[in-house]
Amino acid sequence: MQCEICEFKCNISESGTGKCGMYEGSNGTIQEKYPDMYLVSVPAPIEAMPMVHYYPNSKFLQVCTIGCNFRCTGCVSWLLTESKESIEGAVKSLKPEEIIIKAKDLECIGIMFCFNEPAVSFHTFKKLAKLARENNLLIGCATNAYFSEKSFIELLEHIDFINIGIKGHSDDAYKIHGAMTYEPIFRNLELSAKSNVHTEVAAVYIKGMEDELIKTAKHIASISKSIPLQVMRFLPFCDTDYNDEPSIKDAESLCRELRTILESVYLFNSPGTEYLNSNCPECGTPLIKRGFNGPMCSNVIDYKQEAKCECGYSLSYTGNICKENGLEPLGYFGGYKNIMSLENIRTILAFLGEHDSKIISGVLHEIIKTDYIKDLYSKTKKPESYLDTIDHYAKLAGRENEANELRNFIETNINSISDTVKDKDRPRVYFALNHPLIAVFGDKFECNLVEIAGGYCVNKDINREEIPGIMIPVDLLNQLNPEIILVYGSHGYPASDVYQFYIENGVEAEAVKNNKIFNIHPYHTAGSPDWILGLMYIANIIHPEIFNFDLTMIADQFYNRIFGIDYSVLNHSRNFDVIRLEKIIARQNNQDTFDGNSNK
Ligand code: SF4
Structure with missing residues (x-):
């Protein structure tokens, strides 16, 4: 068949x-394996899909299933695509009627299928799309567009908007992701652009692959110059090389070039960039201002009425701009918040030695069923409550001994560090998140680590709304006058670019005068339990006169104790990459796939 x-x-x-x-x-x-089964159904602004020229700022119900037909390196949804056996237990049976009711109850104007590939749930999605239309709801999806021509034409008949994710403009670029050729994607893009479906394109930008983007933009321009192009600055999630991430400066420079080819080019995954705004091409006035709102996600911060400029120019977009969508800001992980939470739990289970997909699936099922995930963010703001969440997962997986061992290691080191700095001076530390002027919220885990390590985290003195991606004024940073600046993320804004930014923008804090600016790489400061290494790294920076942790040795010991491999082998990406880890362990054990840890 x-x-x-x-x-x-x-x-x-x-x-x-x-x-x-x-x-x-x-x-x-041929039957769908999980018909009418969904993992997520949450309301979000359409910019979380993302779409930029379609009903800006409007509320849609965001839904996804699991699985994908591609194997993209660095997939932000790796749990859904690469690790779907582990997540099977977490999908819920939802009839299309139930989703429609939910969308209407939550006052969404439509439904957007994103996070995973609709081709793998084609019949489920078509059923939903048909019913959405019958109920006057807009319906669309994000897709890699590797559909056959026949099924893509069928898809177009069912939807109102589409975001086509493009990996490059060559067979080689597609082979990296497990596909054979790039041609069907551009054939389908052309079909979509010529239909009544509102079409936007998202193209990934990996360092060194600028040509792929330029060729992609030229190809799009040959179809229509007005198709919006979203440039996705590559973030090294999952099984990828950290060095593939381009700097924000380089990505902005590429966007400048692409804007000479297409009318609307936007830069995503780049906190603080102005290249996410829609500007008047005549006089440069921002018509819609957008901010970073998590990976692949933006939000509307401000806009001119109907996106019309005083000089007479009008931005072309479909639908209306929604004034007030009633949604809370999505937070750092944007539309991926729930998925990231599940990925973190999957990661913690790996630290507890649990790699059996059936057990992991059972734990995730229980977590979803009991809504434990709901306020996970507040449960993991402090080390003590973070350790309690580990105990919770350990109990569900039968890994209490491993959790106790992990807790002992972490608590012993926290106590030792905090006792040592008890009566010492506390240098003023500012913690930036991927951009020199985007401050980590003062109550976040990273700030607690600074305080444990004997610093005074000035971020807690910043009063502002809980909206991620908003920059603080230079004057405020000068008033806070940090002696040390820590920057999470290294390739987006390397410490040298951060320093240059401060000099060019009049930041005169002590940390800048003395060039005490540090990237927290390769250590993590939240999420996976190896943040304990991040804490030691921060302690070395804040109090070099006291601490001199040999991180290379300690990290190797820590990883060898838990996983039987050196820390350096992982070539760490942004998040802890459990898929890479399991592949390495499998290779070490001469296995094709990782099929469980025997140390239970
Ligand atoms: S043709 Fe595509 S959708 Fe069908 S089984 Fe193969 S990968 Fe899945």
């Missing part, structure tokens, strides 16, 4: 599955 949904055109045997693993042969037909 041949599946003709996407260009892989898999042959599926009775009881067998295709490449995506989401369809199986049953009684001589």
Whole structure:
């Protein structure tokens, strides 16, 4: 039996599955493996999908299933795509009628399918799309567009808007992601642009692959110059090389070039960038101002009425701009908040030695069922409550001994550091998040680590709304006058670029005068339990006269004790990358796949 949904055109045997693993042969037909099963259904602004020229700032119900037909390195949704056996237990049966009711109850104007690939839940999505239209709701999706021509035409008949994710403009660029050729994507883009479906394109920008972006932009321009292009500055999630991340400066310079090819080019994943705004091409006035709101996600901060400029120019977009959508800001992880929370739990389970997908799936199922995930953010603001969450997962997985061992290691080191700095002077420390003027919120985990390490975190003296991605004024930073500046993220804004930024923008704090600016790389300061290494790294920076932790040795010991590998082997990406880790362990054990840890 041949599946003709996407260009892989898999042959599926009775009881067998295709490449995506989401369809199986049953009684001589091909059936969806998880029909009407969804992982997430939450309201969000359309900029979380993201779409930029479609009903700006309006509320949509964001839904996803699990699985993908691609294997993209650095996928932000790796839990849904690369690790779907672990997440099976977390998907919920939801009839299309129930989703429609939820969308209407929450006053959404439509439904957006994103985070994973609609091709792998094609029939489920079509059913939902049909019912959405019947109920006067807008419906659209984000897709890699590797659909066969026939099914893509069928998809277009069911939807109102689409975001096509492009990986490059060559077969080589697509082979990295497990596909064979790039041509079907551009064929489908052309079909979409010529239909009535509002079309936008998101293209990933990996360092060194500028040509792929330029060719992509030229190809889009040959179809229509007015198709908005969202440049996704590559973030090294999951199994990827940290060095593939371009700096924000380089990404902005590429966008300048792309803006000579297309009318609307936007830069994502780049806190503080002005290249996320829609500006008047005549006089440069911002018509819609947007901010960074998590990976692949933006939010509308301000706009001119109907995006019209005083000089007479009007931005072209579909629908209306929503004045007030009633939504809370999404926070640092944007639309991916729930998925990131599940990914963090999956990661913590790996630290507890749990790699068995059935057990992991059971834990995630329980977490979703009991709504434990709901206020996870506040539960993990302080080390003590973070350790309590570990105990909770350990109990569900039967890994209490491992949790106790981890707790002992972490608590012993915290107590030792905080006792040592008890009566010492506390240097003033400012913690920036990926951009020199974006301050970590004062109550966040990172700020607590600064205080444990014997610093005074000036971020807690900043009064502002809990909206991520907003920059603080230079004057305020000068008043706070930090002696040390820590920057999370290294390749977006390397310490040298941060220093240059401060000099050019009149920041005169002690830290700048004495060039005491440090990137927290390769250590983590939240999320995965190896933040304990991040704490030691911060202690070395704040009190070099007291602490001299040999991080290389300690990190290797820590990782060897838990995983049997050196820390350096991981070539760390932004988040703890459990998939990379499991692949390395499997390779070390000469296994094809990682199939469980035997040290239980
Ligand atoms: S959707 Fe694509 S990858 Fe999945 S079974 Fe069908 S042809 Fe294969």
